[in-house]
Amino acid sequence: xxxxxxxxxxxxxxxxxxxxxxxxxxxxxxxxxxxxxxxxxxxxxxxxxxxxxxxxxxxxxxxxxxxxxxxx
Amino acid sequence: xxxxxxxxxxxxxxxxxxxxxxxxxxxxxxxxxxxxxxxxxxxxxxxxxxxxxxxxxxxxxxxxxxxxxxxxxxxxxxxxxxxxxxxxxxxxxxxxxxxxxxxxxxxxxxxxxxxxxxxxxxxxxxxxxxxxxxxxxxxxxxxxxxxxxxxxxxxxxxxxxxxxxxxxxxxxxxxxxxxxxxxxxxxxxxxxxxxxxxxxxxxxxxxxxxxxxxxxxxxxxxxxxxxxxxxxxxxxxxxxxxxxxxxxxxxxxxxxxxxxxxxxxxxxxxxxxxxxxxxxxxxxxxxxxxxxxxxxxxxxxxxxxxxxxxxxxxxxxxxxxxxxxxxxxxxxxxxxxxxxxxxxxxxxxxxxxxxxxxxxxxxxxxxxxxxxxxxxxxxxxxxxxxxxxxxxxxxxxxxxxxxxxxxxxxxxxxxxxxxxxxxxxxxxxxxxxxxxxxxxxxxxxxxxxxxxxxxxxxxxxxxxxxxxxxxxxxxxxxxxxxxxxxxxxxxxxxxxxxxxxxxxxxxxxxxxxxxxxxxxxxxxxxxxxxxxxxxxxxxxxxxxxxxxxxxxxxxxxxxxxxxxxxxxxxxxxxxxxxxxxxxxxxxxxxxxxxxxxxxxxx
Numbered sequence: 001x002x003x004x005x006x007x008x009x010x011x012x013x014x015x016x017x018x019x020x021x022x023x024x025x026x027x028x029x030x031x032x033x034x035x036x037x038x039x040x041x042x043x044x045x046x047x048x049x050x051x052x053x054x055x056x057x058x059x060x061x062x063x064x065x066x067x068x069x070x071x072x
Numbered sequence: 073x074x075x076x077x078x079x080x081x082x083x084x085x086x087x088x089x090x091x092x093x094x095x096x097x098x099x100x101x102x103x104x105x106x107x108x109x110x111x112x113x114x115x116x117x118x119x120x121x122x123x124x125x126x127x128x129x130x131x132x133x134x135x136x137x138x139x140x141x142x143x144x145x146x147x148x149x150x151x152x153x154x155x156x157x158x159x160x161x162x163x164x165x166x167x168x169x170x171x172x173x174x175x176x177x178x179x180x181x182x183x184x185x186x187x188x189x190x191x192x193x194x195x196x197x198x199x200x201x202x203x204x205x206x207x208x209x210x211x212x213x214x215x216x217x218x219x220x221x222x223x224x225x226x227x228x229x230x231x232x233x234x235x236x237x238x239x240x241x242x243x244x245x246x247x248x249x250x251x252x253x254x255x256x257x258x259x260x261x262x263x264x265x266x267x268x269x270x271x272x273x274x275x276x277x278x279x280x281x282x283x284x285x286x287x288x289x290x291x292x293x294x295x296x297x298x299x300x301x302x303x304x305x306x307x308x309x310x311x312x313x314x315x316x317x318x319x320x321x322x323x324x325x326x327x328x329x330x331x332x333x334x335x336x337x338x339x340x341x342x343x344x345x346x347x348x349x350x351x352x353x354x355x356x357x358x359x360x361x362x363x364x365x366x367x368x369x370x371x372x373x374x375x376x377x378x379x380x381x382x383x384x385x386x387x388x389x390x391x392x393x394x395x396x397x398x399x400x401x402x403x404x405x406x407x408x409x410x411x412x413x414x415x416x417x418x419x420x421x422x423x424x425x426x427x428x429x430x431x432x433x434x435x436x437x438x439x440x441x442x443x444x445x446x447x448x449x450x451x452x453x454x455x456x457x458x459x460x461x462x463x464x465x466x467x468x469x470x471x472x473x474x475x476x477x478x479x480x481x482x483x484x485x486x487x488x489x490x491x492x493x494x495x496x497x498x499x500x501x502x503x504x505x506x507x508x509x510x511x512x513x514x515x516x517x518x519x520x521x522x523x524x525x526x527x528x529x530x531x532x533x534x535x536x537x538x539x540x541x542x543x544x545x546x547x548x549x550x551x552x553x554x555x556x557x558x559x560x561x562x563x564x565x566x567x568x569x570x571x572x573x574x575x576x577x578x579x580x581x582x583x584x585x586x587x588x589x590x591x592x593x594x595x596x597x598x599x600x601x602x603x604x605x606x607x608x609x610x611x612x613x614x615x616x617x618x619x620x621x622x623x624x625x626x627x628x629x630x631x632x633x634x635x636x637x638x639x640x641x642x643x644x645x646x647x648x649x650x651x652x653x654x655x656x657x658x659x660x661x662x663x664x665x666x667x668x669x670x671x672x673x674x
Contacts, residue, residue, distance in 0.1 A: 004126075004425055026137065026279055028551040037546065043171055044547035065544060070286045 165560030174280035175344035188259035195252030225309035280549035311520035329512030329633035336456035339365030366468030457606030458569020462522030479528035
């Protein structure tokens with residue numbers, strides 16, 4: 001490895017790689033904190049809390065699954 | 073880029089001709105041949121690559137979660153294959169498996185990639201060698217014959233004669249050429265729907281994807297897929313017509329690019345019901361892949377076990393600009409099943425580059441190493457090739473006789489593809505039969521069939537993904553923690569063939585990482601046992617059918633052969649300003665450094 005010359009690195013590997021208070025993307029427990037996602041066997045299901053701030057049952061949706069779809 | 077010099081050797085008059093760099097492929101490939109024009113044969117061939125970047129060197133010490141983003145940049149057309157393979161390796165190392173919906177999204181993305189890449193490479197790059205303008209300059213008598221030969225499938229693809237087919241692929245003016253470019257946009261959009269960005273996916277992570285799995289995403293994909301299937305139905309019979317014509321009109325053309333059948337396929341398209349990314353079960357979930365892994369030697373399938381495939385990989389040197397790593401650290405002495413791992417295995421490899429002057433006659437002449445597969449039964453180090461990718465995939469899948477879905481099924485000697493009714497055509501059944509030779513035309517033919525294969529598999533994947541959506545499933549990501557120590561290996565099929573990523577983690581950082589894309593297998597130089605690599609082997613002994621003499625020789629048969637392997641030497645991006653003046657340097661750390669205009673994130 002000593003026979004190739006590389007330039008001086010501009011960033012040292014010990015530079016901090018995350019900011020305090022920001023959870024890493026893969027950290028366990030993130031899904032629990034996500035509103036509107038409820039784990040179920042083999043996956044997870046969504047509730048209307050994921051896509052809307054209103055209470056959809058008062059608006060009588062035609063299909064019960066419609067309020068759980070993601071907003072476009 | 074051809075250069076010639078004459079030499080009289082051993083009673084034969086040999087002309088040295090070089091194509092360096094070869095055009096219409098990706099990267100820096102140099103083909104240096106010695107041609108005997110009197111006997112119209114290529115006597116010797118050496119394949120060289122003049123580019124080194126050193127992924128295995130600089131990835132050490134990095135966070136393993138970055139590796140799929142970094143390795144994606146190995147290639148500018150199949151970067152997503154690298155991302156996917158890296159993600160497979162990471163998932164094995166972290167001990168997780170993604171949710172089923174995420175697995176279907178990976179599969180759909182990879183199917184879109186195969187459809188995109190194969191059709192753009194075949195129609196816009198390979199067929200320039202077979203188009204009317206090129207054939208006019210290299211084989212005018214063949215073109216005259218093509219004008220008189222009707223195309224057997226004219227009622228499907230609409231080209232009355234074979235010469236019409238050749239005209240349709242003329243660069244920039246031909247009708248199929250232009251249509252293929254439009255299809256490439258469509259298939260790229262399909263890929264972007266699934267994985268965020270093509271070529272370097274932004275929503276692909278170990279543990280799953282970041283794609284929001286709404287019904288919209290899948291129906292958008294499906295509407296584009298159905299339009300593409302229309303195109304694929306035209307493409308396959310058209311390819312058949314053209315290649316069958318070459319066999320008829322030029323007897324002996326089967327020897328062009330022919331080499332011993334040594335094909336390797338590492339499998340593609342995981343089945344989420346079977347795959348848990350555990351090395352201990354790798355044999356079982358490997359066999360459930362929708363493109364079965366396998367090694368075919370002399371027409372016989374000798375293994376479909378990914379564990380055997382893994383343990384047999386050996387990286388030999390011989391004519392490469394590296395030093396041997398005997399005496400360096402052995403990272404993995406035994407695999408998780410207790411089998412011993414060889415020092416020449418990628419897990420234990422240390423890349424020590426030794427730049428030097430190229431010596432085509434006696435010494436090292438390439439930056440490509442020589443991966444080989446050690447066959448325990450005979451003790452041979454086999455120089456496997458991928459047949460350009462599709463040939464090995466279809467061959468292994470056909471012989472393994474395991475794939476059985478509503479649209480694609482293997483029969484033991486062929487692969488049957490059923491394409492449903494689309495706008496311009498009714499249902500169509502295609503069958504790719506195992507050919508007699510592994511030569512240039514069969515590699516190109518297999519590429520067309522594999523386009524249809526991927527399209528048909530994508531239909532099945534959409535069905536399975538929509539099942540989950542209809543049940544209300546939304547989970548596409550599995551959380552994980554990076555372990556202190558771990559090893560992982562990912563086996564996948566890049567567009568051009570076998571792809572493996574071997575990863576060793578120590579202290580939560582990458583200790584060793586060796587990706588082996590298909591082109592090191594294909595473009596490898598002679599190893600220490602003197603075995604030539606696949607390009608060299610396929611070109612040596614090739615009969616020349618071109619009608620030009622040495623003065624205006626284009627080497628079309630040699631180039632057709634090399635391009636049939638779909639060479640993709642890792643492409644380099646340089647900013648070169650004469651005398652090597654550096655214009656600008658950018659440094660964008662991946663995992664959020666907190667500084668920078670946009671928060672340091674991409």
